[in-house]
Every structure is written in C-alpha cells, then in structure tokens.
Amino acid sequence: MRTLQGYRYALDLTPRQERAILQHAGAARFAFNWSLARVVAVMGQRAAERSYGIPDAELTPAISWSYPAMRRAWNAAKATAAPWWPECSKEAYNTGLEALARALKNWSDSRLGKRRDRPMGFPRYKSRHRTAPSVRYTTGPIRIEPDRRHVVLPRLGRLKLHESARKLARRLEAGTARILSAAVRRNGGRWYVSVCVEVERAERAPARPRSVVGIDVGITNLAVLSTGEVVANPRHLQRSLQRLRTLGRGMSRKSGPAWAAGRPPSNRWRRARGRLAAAHARVANLRRDGLHKLTSRLARTHGTIVVEDLNVAGMLSNRRLARHIADAGFAPLRRQLTYKTEWNGGRLIVADRWYPSSKTCSGCGAVKTKLTLSERTYACEACGLRLDRDLNAARNLAALAAAAVSTAGSGPVSGRGADRKTPNLGQVAVKRQPGTAQAGKTGTVPLQGGPPSHTFEEVGETGLIRV
Incomplete structure (x- = not known):
C-alpha cells in the first residue's frame, strides 16, 4: 500500500543558517504580496470601469489566478520587481505564489458554494511581524545524510537535526520511501523541518x-x-493556564510595537513573547x-x-x-x-x-x-x-x-x-x-x-x- 507520510524533526541551526532561512521566508512573503497586489489592482480597475458603465467586453482583461500563470508573470517581472532575486532559491518564490493561488481558489470556491468547509475570506498581505516564517522545497537535492543527523536542502546546505532520522533513513535505504518535498518552519521559537514522503507500507493486521x-x-x-x-483527559491547557496568564501579563508590561507610529518593540518584549510562544x-x-x-x-x-x-x-x-x-x-x-x-x-x-x-x-x-x-x-x-x-x-x-x-x-x-x-x-x-x-x-x-x-x-x- 502506497501512501503519503510526513516526518517532522526539530533543527539545531547556526546563526548564519537561521539568517539564510529567514531570507528565503522573506522572499516567499515578497512574492506573495507582489502577486496579491497585482490581483487586487486588476480587480479594482475592473470594478471601477463597471461603475463607469463600460461593457464587460471592453473591461481590462482579467488575469489568471492559477499557480502556473502566477509563476510566468513573476518570472517575467522579477528582474525589475526584485533585482536581488538570485540570492534565494526559486523554491522560496514558488512557496509564496503557490500559497496565494491556493488562498484565492479557496476564497472563490467559498463564494460560489463549492467549498463545504467554513467560509474563507479574501487573502490579506503577509507581514513579517504576524506571519510564521516558512519555506517549502519540492525540487533540488533533498536528502538525509548517512550519519542520520543532518538533512540537506537546496541553497541552505547541511542542517543539523536535533534527533536522529533513523526511521526515515531506513526506509530510504530499503527503497520503500521516496522524498517528495520538505518544508522548514518556525514554531514556538524553534525551527522544524517536515519531510513529505511517499511510503510503501507493508500489509498489517491488528492484534x-x-x-x-x-x-x-x-x-x-x-x-x-x-x-x-x-x-x-490530561487537560494540558487547563493545567498551564496560570503560567500562560503570568507570561501574558509580563509581556503586556513591556514596551510593545507601535508600527503605525514607527516604534519597534523593545528587546525585553521580544524575549517575553518568545517565552509565551514556547509555553503555548x-x-x-x-x-x-x-x-x-x-x-x-x-x-x-x-x-x-x-x-x-x-x-x-x-x-x-x-x-x-x-x-x-x-x-x-x-x-x-x-x-x-x-x-x-x-x-x-x-x-x-x-x-x-x-x-x-x-x-x-x-x-x-x-x-x-x-x-x-x-x-x-x-x-x-x-x-x-x-x-x-x-x-x-x-x-x-x-x-x-x-x-x-x-x-x-x-x-x-x-x-x-x-x-x-x-x-x-x-x-x-x-x-x-x-x-x-x-x-x-x-x-x-x-x-x-x-x-x-x-x-x-x-x-x-x-x-x-x-x-
């Protein structure tokens, strides 16, 4: 039986590697915002032209929301929109474009009644202050090192794992697994890599x-x-509420951000936020x-x-x-x-x-x-x-x-x-x-x-x- 399975490992990064990943995550966010601004501009132009009584046949041509179309538009404009684009892997920009294409499709399907889940809103611009940094790789060298303690990703190189990847390595060595993609994401103050693998699972029977x-x-x-x-019921959240409240009150007493006024948060506020995120x-x-x-x-x-x-x-x-x-x-x-x-x-x-x-x-x-x-x-x-x-x-x-x-x-x-x-x-x-x-x-x-x-x-x- 062939199925998709994910393996998630914590990473022990050096400061240089963390800066490189943040740079790739910022590139993904930039591509997302650039493409979203393009979509919003065309939608606003067409809405304005309709308000003037212009027939639909003469409106500004609509642009495609599909992922391939967004990639073609980005490749045509990246030299002027982002002259620094060669500094990051192409997978970083593809991460942001794919996320936007998926968000727009979910919003459109939700409005047309094709989506059975909860209603989806229109995508919003991503901010580095509110968005968890992440980047996904689907091509290039993605492998587990023979020592089973390191993973290799495109442009990032050799990243150390916090724990051994022996279970995944055994499957790869036996030929019963094939790596499809890998995603790096920061959560609760720690970096994780999630490896999506196509696995050939043996037939099993319950005891x-x-x-x-x-x-x-x-x-x-x-x-x-x-x-x-x-x-x-272990009630993990209930048992941790007192500590979470204490950490939240401590963060509220620090000098937080005021981006509208151009005031960044203090270093103490950043550390307090990190402690609260780690507790959650x-x-x-x-x-x-x-x-x-x-x-x-x-x-x-x-x-x-x-x-x-x-x-x-x-x-x-x-x-x-x-x-x-x-x-x-x-x-x-x-x-x-x-x-x-x-x-x-x-x-x-x-x-x-x-x-x-x-x-x-x-x-x-x-x-x-x-x-x-x-x-x-x-x-x-x-x-x-x-x-x-x-x-x-x-x-x-x-x-x-x-x-x-x-x-x-x-x-x-x-x-x-x-x-x-x-x-x-x-x-x-x-x-x-x-x-x-x-x-x-x-x-x-x-x-x-x-x-x-x-x-x-x-x-x-x-x-x-x-x-």
Missing part, C-alpha cells in the same frame, strides 16, 4: 482482528471505550503526543473502531465549553484514527451525527426523550439498567458495527432513533438495529418518560456485541 470497540469522547474523560476502559508550543506538543499514543494503540489492537460524527465546529460555539473542547482535541483524534486504521488493516465506522447514543439504553434499546448533560449515570426506566452514561454510549456505538455490514460504503451508519431530533410525541418508524434486547421479534419499545409510541422492526442478528 485482535475480530475485536470491536466503540469510543465515546468527552471532556470529563477524553475517551470511554465499550470494553470499560476509561482514558482520562509545549501545550500543543503534549496534546499531540498523547493523542498519537492513544490512537496508535487503538488502531494496532482492535479490528473495528466505531466513533461518532461530532460537529466540533458547532460545539466550539458554546462559550462555556469551547476551551475545554479545544483542549481535548476531538477533531485530531478522529483524523488520526481515520488513517491509522487504514495503515494497520482495520476499519473505522462513523456513526450518524444524529444517532442518540447517549439517550439509548444499551440493554433494551429504549430511548429517553431528554437527557441533561448533568446526568452522568444512565438509568433505564424500561429495564432498570444503570451504568455510566459514557460507557452506555460507547456500547451503543460498538453495537453499530454489525449494521455497517449492510451499509458498507454508504457513509455514516444510522442507528435506531437516528432522526434529527428525539420527539416527545408521535411515532417514528425506524429500523431496530443490532444491540437490542430481544432477538428475532417485532415489538414495541417505549420512549422513556413518554407513551410506548416507537415501533421498531428487528432486522438481522441482534444482541449487544461483547468486546
């Missing part, structure tokens, strides 16, 4: 191929598995490390993993829980499980967003009409089952694995009661999915707290999947 596990993520506990395992980077690294360890263990152990399709962007609109949700990292956990299950020969099943996993009894299938967030213990009024709310939801998710057999390739699996809102009155005709109490029968399961109005039809083999 327990027949095992099915449902995962219910939350804030109190990061993940509760249907096996009964509880993964505590540490929190992000701790969160990333914990999520990678958890998802790797689950993907290597279980053959089938069932998760919920959470609307994380919508959940972040809750001002009381937004910080805790972002600190937990629901979206990275789902993203990592997606590709790691594929790497390890397992499968990932995504439950429908409207499937009431928390409201449904994992024993008899009865659905509660209302379940507040403060109710941490699920109490079924139909069969008397009492258990932890998150464990009950995880078991319901695990029970959906059998339903995925009949809906393979059709998208998220809709379980019982997966209508947009759990109703208080009336009948909702839905199929009774695996995980119900009575097998091979058609019966009526009541809504808890209301009349017995839900009629379900049993299909296939039923019963709670034990893992």
Whole structure:
C-alpha cells in the first residue's frame, strides 16, 4: 500500500543558517504580496470601469489566478520587481505564489458554494511581524545524510537535526520511501523541518482482528471505550493556564510595537513573547503526543473502531465549553484514527451525527426523550439498567458495527432513533438495529418518560456485541 507520510524533526541551526532561512521566508512573503497586489489592482480597475458603465467586453482583461500563470508573470517581472532575486532559491518564490493561488481558489470556491468547509475570506498581505516564517522545497537535492543527523536542502546546505532520522533513513535505504518535498518552519521559537514522503507500507493486521470497540469522547474523560476502559483527559491547557496568564501579563508590561507610529518593540518584549510562544508550543506538543499514543494503540489492537460524527465546529460555539473542547482535541483524534486504521488493516465506522447514543439504553434499546448533560449515570426506566452514561454510549456505538455490514460504503451508519431530533410525541418508524434486547421479534419499545409510541422492526442478528 502506497501512501503519503510526513516526518517532522526539530533543527539545531547556526546563526548564519537561521539568517539564510529567514531570507528565503522573506522572499516567499515578497512574492506573495507582489502577486496579491497585482490581483487586487486588476480587480479594482475592473470594478471601477463597471461603475463607469463600460461593457464587460471592453473591461481590462482579467488575469489568471492559477499557480502556473502566477509563476510566468513573476518570472517575467522579477528582474525589475526584485533585482536581488538570485540570492534565494526559486523554491522560496514558488512557496509564496503557490500559497496565494491556493488562498484565492479557496476564497472563490467559498463564494460560489463549492467549498463545504467554513467560509474563507479574501487573502490579506503577509507581514513579517504576524506571519510564521516558512519555506517549502519540492525540487533540488533533498536528502538525509548517512550519519542520520543532518538533512540537506537546496541553497541552505547541511542542517543539523536535533534527533536522529533513523526511521526515515531506513526506509530510504530499503527503497520503500521516496522524498517528495520538505518544508522548514518556525514554531514556538524553534525551527522544524517536515519531510513529505511517499511510503510503501507493508500489509498489517491488528492484534485482535475480530475485536470491536466503540469510543465515546468527552471532556470529563477524553475517551470511554465499550470494553470499560476509561482514558482520562490530561487537560494540558487547563493545567498551564496560570503560567500562560503570568507570561501574558509580563509581556503586556513591556514596551510593545507601535508600527503605525514607527516604534519597534523593545528587546525585553521580544524575549517575553518568545517565552509565551514556547509555553503555548509545549501545550500543543503534549496534546499531540498523547493523542498519537492513544490512537496508535487503538488502531494496532482492535479490528473495528466505531466513533461518532461530532460537529466540533458547532460545539466550539458554546462559550462555556469551547476551551475545554479545544483542549481535548476531538477533531485530531478522529483524523488520526481515520488513517491509522487504514495503515494497520482495520476499519473505522462513523456513526450518524444524529444517532442518540447517549439517550439509548444499551440493554433494551429504549430511548429517553431528554437527557441533561448533568446526568452522568444512565438509568433505564424500561429495564432498570444503570451504568455510566459514557460507557452506555460507547456500547451503543460498538453495537453499530454489525449494521455497517449492510451499509458498507454508504457513509455514516444510522442507528435506531437516528432522526434529527428525539420527539416527545408521535411515532417514528425506524429500523431496530443490532444491540437490542430481544432477538428475532417485532415489538414495541417505549420512549422513556413518554407513551410506548416507537415501533421498531428487528432486522438481522441482534444482541449487544461483547468486546
């Protein structure tokens, strides 16, 4: 199986090498701003001509926003626009032009309704005071040195790695990997190089191929598995808030920048900002490390993993829980499980967003009409089952694995009661999915707290999947 994989290493740069990288990052920023100014000028000219009543056929010709067209325009004008252009690699200018072409396409697709993600605004000019310096290389000598402690990049030469690159070097020596590109970026006061590699991965199988596990993520506990395992939420941001606030107050007391007045920041303010950035980077690294360890263990152990399709962007609109949700990292956990299950020969099943996993009894299938967030213990009024709310939801998710057999390739699996809102009155005709109490029968399961109005039809083999 061939796939793309990234390797990220910290760099130990000399002052001369750091200045060279900053020069290349500045060249990328210059090319971005130059091309953006050209686009804005043409757009403004055409808008002005329309306001004068000039027909569309006689307007100033529009320019292409594609990356190849921007490269041709830059190559034609670079001798006058940037006489110093030979001092940097061509990849530096290509980095800025490619970023602008991608930003303009995202903005255009967002306006035309072709983009499903959040709306994108029009690109803004890049400033060296607000933009993280970065440069990407796609051609030229990009290799790992035989000592596995250095990486070679075009025009920058031999850069020392903070740690050994033996894992990547072994793949390259064995011929099972091919370097496609490398990007250098500064984050949290440190420089990193990210190497994008096309890897030939061997076929693997999980340690327990027949095992099915449902995962219910939350804030109190990061993940509760249907096996009964509880993964505590480390709350890295919450534990570091006091230090972050102290560092932020310290930076606010220093003489900061006032670029409109032509006043640069003081050296003490720069050092304070570096300390604050390093503290934020540490929190992000701790969160990333914990999520990678958890998802790797689950993907290597279980053959089938069932998760919920959470609307994380919508959940972040809750001002009381937004910080805790972002600190937990629901979206990275789902993203990592997606590709790691594929790497390890397992499968990932995504439950429908409207499937009431928390409201449904994992024993008899009865659905509660209302379940507040403060109710941490699920109490079924139909069969008397009492258990932890998150464990009950995880078991319901695990029970959906059998339903995925009949809906393979059709998208998220809709379980019982997966209508947009759990109703208080009336009948909702839905199929009774695996995980119900009575097998091979058609019966009526009541809504808890209301009349017995839900009629379900049993299909296939039923019963709670034990893992």
